[in-house]
Amino acid sequence: MKKTTYALAMAALLASGASTLAADTKLGLLMDITGPIASFIPPLQNAANLAVQHVNENGGLLDGQVVPVYGDTTGSSQGAVDAAGKLINVENVPIIMGALMSGTTISAAEAAAIPAGVVQISPTATSPAMTDINDNDLLYRIVPSDNFQGQVLAKMVLDEGIEKVAVTFVNNDYGVGIGGTFIEAYKALGGEVVAEVKHEEKKNSYRSELATLSKAGGDALVVVAYAGDSGSKIVKQALEGGLFTKFIGTDGLRDEALISDIGAEALASSFFSAPTSPADNPNQARLHELYTAAYDEPADKPFVDQTYDATFLALLAIEQAGSADRGKMAEALRAVASAPGEKVGPGDWAKAKALIAEGKDIDYDGAGGNYDFDENGDVAGVIGKFVVDGDVYKQIAIFE
């Protein structure tokens, strides 16, 4: 599977390097292919490639085909700026899908995309800081802000009857954002945060942090961190030290790498929050069917829905704008994503292209939600509650 992804990514890179036909349009895909969330990425590249494939097989983009160009942020701010700069200045893409992490998305936007006037649409960046960036209407995301996830998580924890928790969050845009909102909301709802420790990424031992956290005697440990970096080390070392047995995680921790690292048994009493799709969404079922048919693997991986939708929306925006003119993208994106308009869903490229050609207004409702942007480029969303079930996560409740 990994080999296939690499082959695809390499093929995409080679294709982008080769001479493209004059009528072809490039699409910038900024992803954190290496770094702390590397383990999330292969299915997401599949999802983005699937959207591209749907477009190219159903009439193409504008007068030609769409050529995906990947940029790797390496999971760091510096890398994000470099990769976004290359997409904007060298590849000359009209619009960027990505990045995935909050930190890399914000750096790419502030240092590269916003100054150049390029619209950037992130499928997964959840930091509350993004809402207030002065972005000239260029920065969008299709997951709810952590202001929302933090509040929902606080409610989820109290609903479980857990009234005293210790909290640790990673010291970056993601961790500080969601950790802060959670603590505020949890206290406001009557819970007690007995200890809170901010931790750094990339350390080998978090035992001293855990010692401080466990001393205060919380009933569970809330971990806001990426499983691929500090998250799973913290869970593992807490279990080994006999310090905590119950963990509450956010979407960054809900990574299958955590289960393969720790084992399902040890995580039996833990639960996780993550943005999810509305219950019984036919568009999600439709996408999952298409995805499984194309890649022969289940599609219920984190952020597959959002990545497909963000890629598809970016492509719809180019089609709606009628050209690869950067200045028209923001208006076009709002037009295709928001009501009113004729509904289109995942895979409906031929229909959407025809409607746009007729001059009709369309409204894309994706696998992950309706995506009606507010004035900050944010969307309202749905948060799911997940538990470990065998080797995968199972959604057991939905909070709107």
Added chain:
Amino acid sequence: MIDFINLYLVPGLTIGSVYALGAVGISMIFGILRFAHFAHGDLMTIGGYGVLTAVWFIPLHPLLLLPFGIALAIVSALAVDQFFYKPLRKLPTIYTVIASFGVALIFRSLAQLFWSSGNEVFISGVRMPVVLFDTFRISELHMQVIILTLIIAIALHFFLTRSQLGRAMRAVSDEPELASVAGLDTERVVRWTWVIGAAMAATAGVFAGMDTSMHPNLGWNLLLAMFAAAVLGGIGKPMGAIAGGLIIGVAEETATYTWFSDEAFISPSYKSAVAFFIMVALLLFRPQGLFKGRLL
């Protein structure tokens, strides 16, 4: 007090052992070849992945498969020395230092290419620690790491002081011109420096990877602390590097203990700074390091 041993001292000694084994190579290469080898962390990563690959095929404990990682690291080190560093040896050392940066990137990219950029674990699942006398909870791995590091340190000490090759190494490190005039085979000494440095780097890489997980940035993330350990111990002094590594590891972890109040003495977020604070403080008063190493 029990908490101090279980959660601060033993993990500190463990990470210190990793720093120590990595710093030995850095210190010896610095002493004998006279350049800062920035690819040393990534050499650790390569060694770690060598063992990880062996674990996939041979159902034995990863520590028993260490020779595979060591072999891979030695071959890689000798190859880069032959093709990248040797041609530059006559030029000012800054060329080699920059070349080693490049080699670091090559190693990391190769690791990503062959083993993917995700996290991999040697043994899945949580291993509960051994409980001694109802109070000490020490993970089996930590005991293995600390004991093996001590054995390696003792063996290294006897090798450097008793064997002919070891004495030749110390001679080249102390006075290269004199050693060369005295008829010592410098190229042989250089080769063995790489062999020993790479073997220890691979061991450190496996220890670090088993304590957490293997990923392509594993060694790179540890590199700065290992340099601090090598400088603290005295450049060109392998035993100093071991002492320096252990001191920095223990200092980093124990600095966050609740020494004077219920709050951590130094917030764990800032523990990386402790290594450099110790290094700078020592250099101000004793520029040649703990073990009277080379002055740069």
